[in-house]
Amino acid sequence: MRTGIATVCLSGTLKEKMQACAIAGFDGIEIFEQDLVTSPLSPEDVRKTAADLGLGLDLYQPFRDFDGVTPDLLKANLRRAEAKFKLMARLGMDTILVCSNVATATIDDDAVRAEQLAQLASLAGDHGVKVAYEALAWGKYVNDYEHAYRLVEMVDHPNLGTCLDSFHILSRDWDTAPIEDINADKIFFVQVADAPKLSMDVLSWSRHYRVFPGEGQFELAKFMGHVVRAGYTGPVSLEVFNDVFRQSDVERTAVDAMRSLIWLEEQSAKWLSTSAADAPGNGGALRRRYPMELATLPKVNEPAGFNFAEVKADDTAQLEKLLGQLGFAFEGRHRTKDVQLWTMGQARVIINEQAAQHAEPAIAALGFDVDSPVIASARAQQLKAPVVARKVQADEEVFQGISAPDSTEIFLCQGSPDGTAAWTHEFGEGLEHPSAGASAVIDHVNLAQPWQHFDEAVLFYTSALALEPQPFAEVPSPSGLVRSQVMQTSDGAVRLVLNLAPIQQARNEARKTYQEHIAFAVDDLVATARAARDRGLEFLQIPANYYEDLDARFDLEPEFLATLQELNLLFDRDADGEFLHFYTATVGSVFFEMVERRGNYDGYGAPNAPVRHAVQYDSLHRSTWTRTP
Numbered sequence: 001m002r003t004g005i006a007t008v009c010l011s012g013t014l015k016e017k018m019q020a021c022a023i024a025g026f027d028g029i030e031i032f033e034q035d036l037v038t039s040p041l042s043p044e045d046v047r048k049t050a051a052d053l054g055l056g057l058d059l060y061q062p063f064r065d066f067d068g069v070t071p072d073l074l075k076a077n078l079r080r081a082e083a084k085f086k087l088m089a090r091l092g093m094d095t096i097l098v099c100s101n102v103a104t105a106t107i108d109d110d111a112v113r114a115e116q117l118a119q120l121a122s123l124a125g126d127h128g129v130k131v132a133y134e135a136l137a138w139g140k141y142v143n144d145y146e147h148a149y150r151l152v153e154m155v156d157h158p159n160l161g162t163c164l165d166s167f168h169i170l171s172r173d174w175d176t177a178p179i180e181d182i183n184a185d186k187i188f189f190v191q192v193a194d195a196p197k198l199s200m201d202v203l204s205w206s207r208h209y210r211v212f213p214g215e216g217q218f219e220l221a222k223f224m225g226h227v228v229r230a231g232y233t234g235p236v237s238l239e240v241f242n243d244v245f246r247q248s249d250v251e252r253t254a255v256d257a258m259r260s261l262i263w264l265e266e267q268s269a270k271w272l273s274t275s276a277a278d279a280p281g282n283g284g285a286l287r288r289r290y291p292m293e294l295a296t297l298p299k300v301n302e303p304a305g306f307n308f309a310e311v312k313a314d315d316t317a318q319l320e321k322l323l324g325q326l327g328f329a330f331e332g333r334h335r336t337k338d339v340q341l342w343t344m345g346q347a348r349v350i351i352n353e354q355a356a357q358h359a360e361p362a363i364a365a366l367g368f369d370v371d372s373p374v375i376a377s378a379r380a381q382q383l384k385a386p387v388v389a390r391k392v393q394a395d396e397e398v399f400q401g402i403s404a405p406d407s408t409e410i411f412l413c414q415g416s417p418d419g420t421a422a423w424t425h426e427f428g429e430g431l432e433h434p435s436a437g438a439s440a441v442i443d444h445v446n447l448a449q450p451w452q453h454f455d456e457a458v459l460f461y462t463s464a465l466a467l468e469p470q471p472f473a474e475v476p477s478p479s480g481l482v483r484s485q486v487m488q489t490s491d492g493a494v495r496l497v498l499n500l501a502p503i504q505q506a507r508n509e510a511r512k513t514y515q516e517h518i519a520f521a522v523d524d525l526v527a528t529a530r531a532a533r534d535r536g537l538e539f540l541q542i543p544a545n546y547y548e549d550l551d552a553r554f555d556l557e558p559e560f561l562a563t564l565q566e567l568n569l570l571f572d573r574d575a576d577g578e579f580l581h582f583y584t585a586t587v588g589s590v591f592f593e594m595v596e597r598r599g600n601y602d603g604y605g606a607p608n609a610p611v612r613h614a615v616q617y618d619s620l621h622r623s624t625w626t627r628t629p
């Protein structure tokens with residue numbers, strides 16, 4: 001698959017964009033006209049820069065408001081087009097995108113449009129240019145890809161074809177199956193963009209909220225599957241108008257973009273192999289082959305569970321105290337590293353004794369149990385995940401580590417059938433075992449995401465770790481709405497919650513000032529809470545109003561309600577079951593949660609999240625127990 005990206009996706013100057021695209025590994029780019037018009041580079045310089053970088057100049061775009069106009073306007077439009085064709089010759093480019101008229105069309109007649117497009121195609125032919133006609137979702141008369149293709153067929157000129165843009169097609173819910181009926185020779189270009197499903201006018205949606213494939217909710221593998229089946233072999237190019245990407249670090253965004261295409265390529269091949277028309281039939285029919293070659297990736301299953309979580313704080317002693325009060329056992333220090341191991345059943349927490357640096361996340365690392373760490377690491381690396389360099393001594397377990405977009409280190413660990421971890425023998429004798437035998441597992445981990453990397457994180461965990469994004473929620477907090485995105489395995493054994501902190505709290509690019517936490521699941525939360533209270537644990541103090549509201553909503557047994565209130569427990573119930581949980585005070589920017597899932601409850605106590613945020617906000621502002629001396 002030939003990969004491409006439009007310069008409009010990125011920040012910086014044209015030269016910076018081109019360099020970033022080459023570093024990220026794109027085959028070619030679309031030059032967005034604005035980027036050229038505002039550039040100090042001459043067209044010849046651009047051509048040379050691209051050649052030096054090994055980048056193809058695959059599409060010049062956009063050319064607007066050509067068709068369905070009065071004769072006077074047509075004349076002016078043809079003159080304007082010819083100037084661009086001459087410019088393209090200097091750039092060494094041969095394909096231009098012409099989008100359907102949104103502003104100046106006054107004649108709604110296919111015969112007129114076709115006749116005008118025929119004149120354009122003929123002029124383009126004189127200049128050796130191919131015109132890719134694209135239906136914009138908000139085109140005045142032409143806003144449907146099948147309509148655009150009908151016009152291309154009517155004109156029937158070798159220099160006129162169509163451009164398929166997934167956004168314009170999927171935002172309007174057009175059926176994508178008829179793409180297969182398009183003559184592949186007439187598909188001059190394919191643009192891909194994903195987007196969250198939003199209910200707003202389609203132009204604003206398109207201009208501000210497009211995201212890279214895998215970061216939104218469109219069925220892009222299916223779209224691509226139809227394109228491949230049509231027989232298309234040209235560039236598959238990202239055209240993503242996004243307010244955040246165009247102000248983010250250009251090289252980083254280009255890598256995120258490349259990752260999305262590598263992933264889409266794999267997903268498209270997967271869609272083709274499983275969709276009815278291609279799946280090997282009962283007789284094991286050979287899979288059909290298509291002109292476009294789709295690369296695949298090392299295959300991984302979903303992770304089987306969390307192997308460990310590693311936390312950092314300025315004040316290690318406070319973390320030790322909290323874990324001990326929760327019922328964790330201290331298992332000792334590592335032979336060669338400044339880290340401690342604390343366990344409660346199969347929940348393993350590493351305390352990193354190095355003080356958290358200014359820019360470091362509180363949850364420094366997460367280990368995941370996978371079938372094959374090497375295969376999982378190969379996959380992540382092919383998806384351009386940065387590798388974590390880690391010193392290992394003789395006979396220490398070698399972890400495969402990659403760095404997540406929020407700089408949390410992700411370790412791919414060999415899972416074991418009984419949930420134990422072989423590396424724990426690298427830790428010395430612990431000093432005390434206050435509650436040896438208590439059972440717990442890591443239920444979920446909540447990671448704060450810097451606002452400009454949120455979409456990137458969703459794609460990263462989807463593509464590299466095979467976690468499935470769930471529909472996101474918005475949780476009100478005193479400092480703003482917190483966007484909360486659950487990424488999980490189908491069995492719920494691994495649950496990550498990505499929280500997009502309100503901007504004022506995540507202002508600093510790298511620093512995650514927003515709190516993160518690890519939740520542990522136990523069998524009997526009330527007993528766990530009582531034991532923790534007896535060991536002196538400071539609970540997050542839940543306001544009395546909450547319990548009144550709880551009673552109104554659920555009509556709870558008075559005794560049960562009193563127990564919840566006495567222990568600062570939170571409660572939720574849905575059709576599947578019940579959920580009990582409590583939170584600890586915060587140390588540095590990390591805190592812990594204990595949960596009990598009853599029945600098949602699968603959520604996170606979402607109705608309680610605003611209460612937690614409000615109490616934490618209050619505590620932070622009063623600065624009472626969040627940083628106990």
Ligand SMILES: O=C(O)c1ccc(O)c(O)c1
Binds near residue numbers: 097136165239
């Ligand atoms: O928003 C636009 O104007 C615009 C321009 C060119 C495109 O290819 C497109 O998809 C949208």
Ligand SMILES: [Mg+2]
Binds near residue numbers: 165191239
């Ligand atoms: Mg487009």
